[in-house]
Amino acid sequence: xxRLKQKYPSIHRYFDIEVEVKEVGxxxxxxxxxxxxxxxxRIITAxxxxxxxxxxxxxxxxxxxxxxxxxxxxxxxxWQFYNSIREIEATFRVLKTDLDLRPIYHQKDENTxxxxxxxxxxxxxxxxxxxxxKKEGMHSGWREIVRTMNTxxxxxxxxxxxxxxxxxxxRCSEPNPNVRKVYDALxxxxxxxxxxxxxxxxxxxxxxxxxxxxxxxxx
Numbered sequence: 001x002x003r004l005k006q007k008y009p010s011i012h013r014y015f016d017i018e019v020e021v022k023e024v025g026x027x028x029x030x031x032x033x034x035x036x037x038x039x040x041x042r043i044i045t046a047x048x049x050x051x052x053x054x055x056x057x058x059x060x061x062x063x064x065x066x067x068x069x070x071x072x073x074x075x076x077x078x079w080q081f082y083n084s085i086r087e088i089e090a091t092f093r094v095l096k097t098d099l100d101l102r103p104i105y106h107q108k109d110e111n112t113x114x115x116x117x118x119x120x121x122x123x124x125x126x127x128x129x130x131x132x133x134k135k136e137g138m139h140s141g142w143r144e145i146v147r148t149m150n151t152x153x154x155x156x157x158x159x160x161x162x163x164x165x166x167x168x169x170x171r172c173s174e175p176n177p178n179v180r181k182v183y184d185a186l187x188x189x190x191x192x193x194x195x196x197x198x199x200x201x202x203x204x205x206x207x208x209x210x211x212x213x214x215x216x217x218x219x
Contacts, residue, residue, distance in 0.1 A: 001044075001047070015049050015050065015051060015052065016050050016052055017047065017049045018047070018049070019047055021042045021044055021045070022043055022044075023041070023042055024041045024042065024043055066078065066079075068082075090141060091126050091127070091142050092119070092123060094142050094143050094146075095119055095122050095126070095142075096119070098146070099118065099119055101116070129186065130142065130145075132185060132186055133145070133185050136185035138181070138182070138185060145182065148178050148182065149179060149182065151175075151176055151179060152172060152176070152179050153173045154172055154173075154192075155170070156168065156169070156170045157169045157170075165199050166199070167197070167198075168196075168197070168198050168199070169195070169196070169197050170195075171196070172193065174190075175190050
């Protein structure tokens with residue numbers, strides 16, 4: 001609570017905030033032969049707040065200004081444009097991390113342009129997915145969508161037979177209800193790929209990028 005008051009000094013003075021604190025701790029003995037002591041500790045059990053009497057909070061909460069060179073007939077259209085720009089910036093902020101778009105280490109201009117075009121294509125894909133999800137009432141940001149979908153994993157099982165071959169089975173885990181909801185909104189199947197089974201020589205595992213490299217030894 002103290003940090004919040006420090007962060008918002010211009011507004012917290014208009015509120016009366018009461019915090020109920022409970023002392024907690026277990027008896028602890030410092031050294032052998034000394035009496036038990038109670039370590040100091042407190043937890044907040046309840047918070048009560050109210051606007052101070054005689055204060056018009058709306059008159060002191062400030063005004064939000066937008067400056068633009070666009071011409072529009074209504075404020076609602078300008079507000080929609082502004083929100084679209086904010087959404088684009090937030091999406092690119094995530095993609096720059098996921099796609100490692102920043103900084104750019106390429107030495108040639110054409111490689112740099114290819115890198116940037118990849119980010120633009122990724123944004124078009126993200127925007128198409130979010131557009132379909134919004135029609136179904138799902139307004140989560142892209143980072144939250146990625147976090148939700150990451151709960152479904154691809155599992156690879158390896159086993160070696162007597163012929164010095166490795167049997168590799170790869171399949172997807174069952175999606176949870178939140179992942180199923182995204183799949184239903186996008187009209188997509190619950191498993192990105194069907195169960196796959198293959199037999200390879202153990203030396204071929206060095207080319208598998210989606211699994212951790214393991215060493216297999218035959219008797």
